[in-house]
Amino acid sequence: MVLLFTGVLWLGNKVIPGSPDAINTLQKLGKKVYYITNNSTKTRREFVTKCTSMGYQATEDSIVSTAFLTACYLQDINFNKKVYVIGSQGITQELDAIGIKYLDIGPDTMNCDMPTLLREKVALEPDVGAVVVGFDEHISFPKMLKAASYLKQKECVFVATNTDEQFPTEYPHLTVPGTGTFVKAIETCSGREAFKIGKPSPYVGEAIIKRHNVDPNRTLMIGDRCNTDILFGTLCGFKTLLVLTGVTTLQEVKKWQTSSKKEEQDLVPNYYTQSLADLLSLL
Amino acid sequence: MVLLFTGVLWLGNKVIPGSPDAINTLQKLGKKVYYITNNSTKTRREFVTKCTSMGYQATEDSIVSTAFLTACYLQDINFNKKVYVIGSQGITQELDAIGIKYLDIGPDTMNCDMPTLLREKVALEPDVGAVVVGFDEHISFPKMLKAASYLKQKECVFVATNTDEQFPTEYPHLTVPGTGTFVKAIETCSGREAFKIGKPSPYVGEAIIKRHNVDPNRTLMIGDRCNTDILFGTLCGFKTLLVLTGVTTLQEVKKWQTSSKKEEQDLVPNYYTQSLADLLSLL
Numbered sequence: 015m016v017l018l019f020t021g022v023l024w025l026g027n028k029v030i031p032g033s034p035d036a037i038n039t040l041q042k043l044g045k046k047v048y049y050i051t052n053n054s055t056k057t058r059r060e061f062v063t064k065c066t067s068m069g070y071q072a073t074e075d076s077i078v079s080t081a082f083l084t085a086c087y088l089q090d091i092n093f094n095k096k097v098y099v100i101g102s103q104g105i106t107q108e109l110d111a112i113g114i115k116y117l118d119i120g121p122d123t124m125n126c127d128m129p130t131l132l133r134e135k136v137a138l139e140p141d142v143g144a145v146v147v148g149f150d151e152h153i154s155f156p157k158m159l160k161a162a163s164y165l166k167q168k169e170c171v172f173v174a175t176n177t178d179e180q181f182p183t184e185y186p187h188l189t190v191p192g193t194g195t196f197v198k199a200i201e202t203c204s205g206r207e208a209f210k211i212g213k214p215s216p217y218v219g220e221a222i223i224k225r226h227n228v229d230p231n232r233t234l235m236i237g238d239r240c241n242t243d244i245l246f247g248t249l250c251g252f253k254t255l256l257v258l259t260g261v262t263t264l265q266e267v268k269k270w271q272t273s274s275k276k277e278e279q280d281l282v283p284n285y286y287t288q289s290l291a292d293l294l295s296l297l
Numbered sequence: 298m299v300l301l302f303t304g305v306l307w308l309g310n311k312v313i314p315g316s317p318d319a320i321n322t323l324q325k326l327g328k329k330v331y332y333i334t335n336n337s338t339k340t341r342r343e344f345v346t347k348c349t350s351m352g353y354q355a356t357e358d359s360i361v362s363t364a365f366l367t368a369c370y371l372q373d374i375n376f377n378k379k380v381y382v383i384g385s386q387g388i389t390q391e392l393d394a395i396g397i398k399y400l401d402i403g404p405d406t407m408n409c410d411m412p413t414l415l416r417e418k419v420a421l422e423p424d425v426g427a428v429v430v431g432f433d434e435h436i437s438f439p440k441m442l443k444a445a446s447y448l449k450q451k452e453c454v455f456v457a458t459n460t461d462e463q464f465p466t467e468y469p470h471l472t473v474p475g476t477g478t479f480v481k482a483i484e485t486c487s488g489r490e491a492f493k494i495g496k497p498s499p500y501v502g503e504a505i506i507k508r509h510n511v512d513p514n515r516t517l518m519i520g521d522r523c524n525t526d527i528l529f530g531t532l533c534g535f536k537t538l539l540v541l542t543g544v545t546t547l548q549e550v551k552k553w554q555t556s557s558k559k560e561e562q563d564l565v566p567n568y569y570t571q572s573l574a575d576l577l578s579l580l
Contacts, residue, residue: 123406124434131434132468151407151414153441155434155474162463162472179485180445185415189445191438191486199482202462203474 016233018078018222020050020213020243022257022290024068026184030259032291034069039294041071048222052212052242054081054148054175054193055104057111080175080212081105083221084146085112087173087211095143098164100150100157100196101175117142121152122160131156138163144171147200147208149181149193158203165204172204176212178242213242219250236290238262240270240281248280256283257290299516301361301505303333303496303526305540305573307351309467313542315574317352322577324354331505335495335525337364337431337458337476338387340394363458363495364388366504367429368395370456370494378426381447383433383440383479384458400425404435405443414439421446427454430483430491432464432476441486448487455487459495461525496525502533519573521545523553523564531563539566540573 017040023033041047049072051061058077065072081101085108088097097116099105109116117139126135136159145161164170177194197208211217222228230251237243238260247254258264267286270278287293300323306316324330332355334344341360348355364384368391371380380399382388392399400422409418419442428444447453460477480491494500505511513534520526521543530537541547550569553561570576 121407123437124404128434132466132471132473136471138470151411151438153436153438154406155436158436158474158478159471162474163470166470166472179488183415187421187446187449188415188419188442189449189486190415191441191445191482195441195482195486198485199474199478202481203472203478205462 016046016048016226016228018048018050018233018235018247018252020052020235020237021260022236022238023049023065023070026182029068030290032289032294036290036294038069038071046226047071048076048078048226050078050213050218050222052080052176052178052193053104054079054084054212055102056081057104057107058082060104078218078222079104079108080218081108081148083211083218084148084173084175085109085114086221086225087209087217088112088114088144088146088171091171093144093171096139096141097144097146098142098161099146099148100153100161100200101146101148102150105146105148105175119150119152122154122156123152124155131159136160136163143169144173145200146173146175147193147197148175150196153196153199158199161200162204165200165206172200172206172208174208174210174212177210177215178212213246214249216246216249219246219252223250240267240283244283245280247283254283254285255293256286257293258286258288259290299329299331299509299511301331301333301516301518301530301535303335303519304521304543305519306332306348306353309465312351313573315572315577319573319577321352321354329509330354331359331361331509333361333496333501333505335363335459335461335476336387337362337367337495338385339364340387340390341365343387361501361505362387362391363501364391364431366494366501367431367456367458368392368397369504369508370492370500371395371397371427371429371454374454376427376454379422379424380427380429381425381444382429382431383436383444383483384429384431385433388429388431388458402433402435405437405439406435407438414442419443419446425453427456428483429456429458430476430480431458433479436479436482441482444483445486448483448489455483455489455491457491457493457495460493460498461495496529497532499529499532502529502535506533523550523566527566528563530566537566537568538576539569540576541569541571542573 058074081104174197178192179194181190181192235247235252240262341357364387457480461475462477464473464475518530518535523545
């Protein structure tokens with residue numbers, strides 16, 4: 015049995031009580047555990063450090079992150095040019111690890127007027143062959159302009175790490191834009207559609223099945239959001255378990271259960287539990 | 298007869314040869330002329346200056362711009378709070394003209410890390426009651442975050458000046474992001490849909506009909522793009538004239554003419570001409 019966990023380990027920087035015990039015990043019982051994350055701001059190594067600090071047993075091999083899979087995707091298509099990255103070191107360090115070159119990341123602010131920018135400041139590099147869009151708090155007009163201009167070349171590859179509209183935050187009065195916001199912006203100005211890596215795109219599932227030789231029928235997707243995690247599990251042919259510590263409520267699930275629409279039926283998990291701690295007490 | 302012109306006066310900073318003569322002659326023949334623009338970066342007064350410098354006769358009253366109409370829209374709904382503007386002085390000066398208050402515009406760059414930004418730097422003002430999105434080359438993560446956070450309040454009004462995906466440019470190797478790019482970004486992170494002012498939204502047409510007491514049946518929309526100008530004219534019930542100095546070709550028009558789809562029939566102009574100069578020689 016393979017267990018895929020997402021969104022049920024922590025909220026921001028707070029561990030979800032009982033989750034480490036539950037997952038560590040499942041591993042002791044011989045279950046193979048992978049952690050899936052759409053967050054492109056960290057390398058797998060950094061996720062291992064975070065997992066360990068929160069009491070979860072993890073190795074780099076057990077982390078399935080969109081920054082890592084974006085690098086894998088480019089490797090799989092034998093990409094050998096440079097990448098224009100809208101994103102963070104989470105992405106560039108994974109590119110470094112497999113020897114793919116990229117242009118500098120970080121701030122690229124609008125520090126002149128528009129005519130000057132267009133006339134003098136946008137030097138497109140001829141050897142760029144891909145645009146990758148991940149989470150980037152330095153998103154700016156010059157970055158959008160460059161990404162869209164590289165994407166004028168039809169052969170330029172366009173990859174998005176994920177499409178989450180918002181970034182999770184502990185401040186209820188704020189809405190923090192997520193990667194999906196930047197992806198939509200670049201899709202809009204470039205007139206092109208990005209290849210999406212993260213959930214609910216089935217690419218992550220296909221990668222796990224292929225890389226780790228996993229049998230979908232014996233794989234359980236465990237998450238806290240039906241419209242991403244459970245839908246993703248359903249689309250990949252995994253069994254699904256909803257943990258009710260997140261945004262999805264049991265009431266919503268029961269509504270979808272009685273729906274005649276396929277897209278709502280796809281949101282219904284095979285199983286649900288109040289918390290991972292509860293699951294353990296059942297076992 | 299009322300004539301509405303858009304996109305056929307100049308390309309960038311170059312006047313389209315013959316157009317000033319044609320339009321000025323039509324005015325002398327007693328036709329009422331309005332200039333429609335989706336460009337939100339200039340006030341009506343600035344458009345008059347540009348028109349005059351290029352040889353067109355224009356008054357503020359003859360300019361129908363999205364920055365001006367955005368201010369009119371807020372006035373029409375008796376808006377009396379402050380506006381959070383993603384945009385330029387083109388918008389804020391039109392707000393000034395009718396006494397609507399707004400927060401400072403201009404650069405708002407990411408000059409700290411994310412935790413610091415979220416904890417200390419996002420002071421939402423309680424009296425903001427609208428978010429307006431126009432063209433803003435200073436678009437940034439803090440701006441997106443603030444716009445989306447103000448829009449968490451359901452009663453917060455959300456207006457977009459226009460949805461043009463790209464901004465016209467004289468540099469063929471560049472794709473310059475247009476207002477539609479920023480609008481899509483804010484719609485994505487806020488989960489809300491903006492009320493759109495500019496073409497092809499019929500709001501501009503309704504505003505012209507109402508403000509200038511115009512009879513749609515005796516109004517001719519003259520433009521160079523079928524998917525915005527002609528569609529807009531058709532939707533407003535105006536007669537339409539395509540000038541073939543722009544992106545739309547006669548070949549495309551002939552294809553749509555034989556289409557059985559309503560959405561393609563709506564793109565077909567009532568009349569077409571190679572140039573405004575040609576039109577004049579016909580008269």
